[in-house]
Amino acid sequence: MNTDIKEQVIKNSFWNVITSLINRLGGFILVILLSRLLMPEGFGRYSLAMTVALFFIAFSDIGINQALIRYVSLGIDKDNNQSASYFQYLLKIKFFVTLILSLTLFLISYPLSVYLFKDPILFSSFIILSLYVFFMSLIGFFESLFFIKKTVKYISIKESILILLRIIGISLIAYFVGQEFKLMGVFLSFVIVSILIFFFVLYFSRRSYPSLYKRTEKLKDKKGLSRFIFLLSIQSVSLMVISMASVILLGIFVEKQYVGYYSASWALITGLSTLLFSFSYILLPVYTNAEEQRFQQLLKKTFRLLFILALPISIGLSMLSAYFISVIYGYDYLPAAIPLSILAFVIPCMIGTDLALTSFSARNKLRKFSIWMFVLAIIFLILNLVFIKIFLAGSGERVIIGVSIATLISWLFCFVSSIFLLKRELNVNVISFWILKPLFSCLIMSLFIFIIVNYSGEINIFKGIMAILVGALIYVGSLFLIKGIEKEEIKEILKSLFKFNKK
Numbered sequence: 001m002n003t004d005i006k007e008q009v010i011k012n013s014f015w016n017v018i019t020s021l022i023n024r025l026g027g028f029i030l031v032i033l034l035s036r037l038l039m040p041e042g043f044g045r046y047s048l049a050m051t052v053a054l055f056f057i058a059f060s061d062i063g064i065n066q067a068l069i070r071y072v073s074l075g076i077d078k079d080n081n082q083s084a085s086y087f088q089y090l091l092k093i094k095f096f097v098t099l100i101l102s103l104t105l106f107l108i109s110y111p112l113s114v115y116l117f118k119d120p121i122l123f124s125s126f127i128i129l130s131l132y133v134f135f136m137s138l139i140g141f142f143e144s145l146f147f148i149k150k151t152v153k154y155i156s157i158k159e160s161i162l163i164l165l166r167i168i169g170i171s172l173i174a175y176f177v178g179q180e181f182k183l184m185g186v187f188l189s190f191v192i193v194s195i196l197i198f199f200f201v202l203y204f205s206r207r208s209y210p211s212l213y214k215r216t217e218k219l220k221d222k223k224g225l226s227r228f229i230f231l232l233s234i235q236s237v238s239l240m241v242i243s244m245a246s247v248i249l250l251g252i253f254v255e256k257q258y259v260g261y262y263s264a265s266w267a268l269i270t271g272l273s274t275l276l277f278s279f280s281y282i283l284l285p286v287y288t289n290a291e292e293q294r295f296q297q298l299l300k301k302t303f304r305l306l307f308i309l310a311l312p313i314s315i316g317l318s319m320l321s322a323y324f325i326s327v328i329y330g331y332d333y334l335p336a337a338i339p340l341s342i343l344a345f346v347i348p349c350m351i352g353t354d355l356a357l358t359s360f361s362a363r364n365k366l367r368k369f370s371i372w373m374f375v376l377a378i379i380f381l382i383l384n385l386v387f388i389k390i391f392l393a394g395s396g397e398r399v400i401i402g403v404s405i406a407t408l409i410s411w412l413f414c415f416v417s418s419i420f421l422l423k424r425e426l427n428v429n430v431i432s433f434w435i436l437k438p439l440f441s442c443l444i445m446s447l448f449i450f451i452i453v454n455y456s457g458e459i460n461i462f463k464g465i466m467a468i469l470v471g472a473l474i475y476v477g478s479l480f481l482i483k484g485i486e487k488e489e490i491k492e493i494l495k496s497l498f499k500f501n502k503k
Contacts, residue, residue, distance in 0.1 A: 026163030028328070031267045033170050034186065035260070035329045042183055044260030048251040049122055049187070051244050051263075052112070053129040053136075056105050058240040060098045060137040062233035064090055065144040072145070072212070087212040091141070098137040106130035117251050121183070128187040135194040142201040145209055154204045158197055165193040238373035239353070242380045242410055243270070246403050249384050258396035262403065264333050265340035268324065272313060273350040295359075296428045303355055303430040308438050310348040312475045315442050316468060318344035319449050323464040335397050339404040346408055349415035352430075356418035365425055372417050380410035437482050445475040 035043045071086040109126035113119055146155050169189030177185045206213055247266070250259045317324065321341040325333050360369045387402035422428045452467045 026159065026167070027267075027271055030163070030166055030170070031264070031271075032328055033167065033174075035264055035333065037170065037174050037182060038186075038260075040257035040260035040332055041255075042260075044251075044256035044258065044263065045119065045122060045125070045183055046186065047247055047263030048117065048256065048259050049125040049129060049183075051247040051251075052126065053105070053133050054244060055240065055248070056101045056133045057137050057140070058244075059237065060094070060101045060133065061140065062097065062237070064094050064097075065140055068141065068144045084212045084214060087145075087209075094138070094141045098134055101137070102130050102134035105133055119251075119256065124184050125187050128184065128191055131191045132187065132194055135191070135198045139194065139198050139201050142198075142205045145205050145212070146201075154201070154208070158200055161200065162193060162197050165196065166190065169193065234370040234374050238370070238377035239357070239414075241377040242407075242414065245381060246384055246407055249381075249388060250400065250403060253388050253392060254396045254399050258335075258400050261333060261336040261397075262339055262400040264325065264329050265321075265336040265343055265404070268317070268328070268340060269343045269346055269350075272317070273347050273354075296426070299355065299359055299422075299426075299428050300430055303352065304434065306351050306355070307348055307435070308479070310351050311438050311442050312445055312472065314344045314347045315446055316449065316471050317347075318342075319446065319453065320464065320467060323467075327461060327464065335400075338397075339400050342401070342404040342408055346411045349408075349411035353411070353414045353418045355430075356422055359422065359426060359428070368425060369418075369421050372421065373414070376410065376413050376417065379413060380406070383410055438479060440482065441475050441478040444478045445471045448474050 034046060038046055068087065068090050071090075072083045105126060109123055109130070112126055113122035143155055143158065166189065169192070170186060173182055173185040173189065247259060247263055250262055318341040321344065322334065322337040325337045325340060329336070356369065383406040384403055387406040388399055391398040391402035419431055422430055449467050449471045452463065452470065
């Protein structure tokens, strides 16, 4: 393997992990500040409005960002205009789609807030967020370039600036803005920050990849690229529906404080999941260039490592859900504990599905995966509506429990389907008997956590930290004792993340 390529991938991976840590840590701080600033009802409005905005941002992508990484990376080091042609063609599509979607959100803000969510307070929020959609969508496009070569560090810098400016903005709003205008103030600060970050990523993308901005011939292979984007957009929209539609459905049927409870638990799940599968973007160009055998080995090892990490996190989060909710959000959010205990088991499912998506994208075999994800998105919507209708006669707390169950079932379907399609389409069997040993170690860990929780009195911060540390030590220790994983194997797995053959 070329030494420069190896060093490049290791450097990118290091910066990607740093970026993810900054993003997740900063994200948790933001969620804590917002949840305590806005309280459950206000936080519910915030989550609902932001989820709608994220829907529009995701629609503006429609697979364009991943297509940019894949197609530009194929020719970025070659002496031709292929990468520049792909970049400029995709930029035109991205700008047009983003502009249309931003204007659409602006125009439907009133009917969306008044008639669908029956909450006129959301009207001004949607107006402001239409600008947020425009700039954040373009930011996502330009920062995708940084994953291709040696400039991932700029994303870490961007994330640090983004988080810092948002925290400063929220802090100023907390002290100087009245309660009735706090939500609007938060979204205005987000728009201002997004404009600043847009110019940051635009400047450094031009500085890092000047060849992409030079005049070039029109792209000839539009058909192959359009097919890739279309298939990727199907699965991207499908996964987006599965990830975010619950909040919107709850916003239609229940009071906003229950949206806040559910969103608080879901924020923890997505935060931890994103932290664990932060390798996805950095692995896409690696998987794309790897030979078939090397690709299969790398995927198996990556999946095993992430799954071994995800299992104890899910179980520990589920068992200590009330502790995590009370410490992070405060006692006002305790109704979110039961949904969190259910949703905790979504984390391994998310990781498996995300790795499958990255793999199919890299090998340009998206068709069946995309179609199946679309079917699962429809199943998800049906399940959520059914569970909402069933529990709607009861309290709002029962509704969010029902939605949590529907979400878990949907992600289990996604996970199982992803494993099946990886075996059938890519001939990679990522799960075998090795999974029994981590499961056994998790069982031992669960027994100890159960004893600590139920026989040591009320759980406070000290006892909660002790339960987490003891559980982690028992899991790792038992895993080594039963040879579920060995020290040398960990080193070999981590090294394999940074190696690929390129001929």
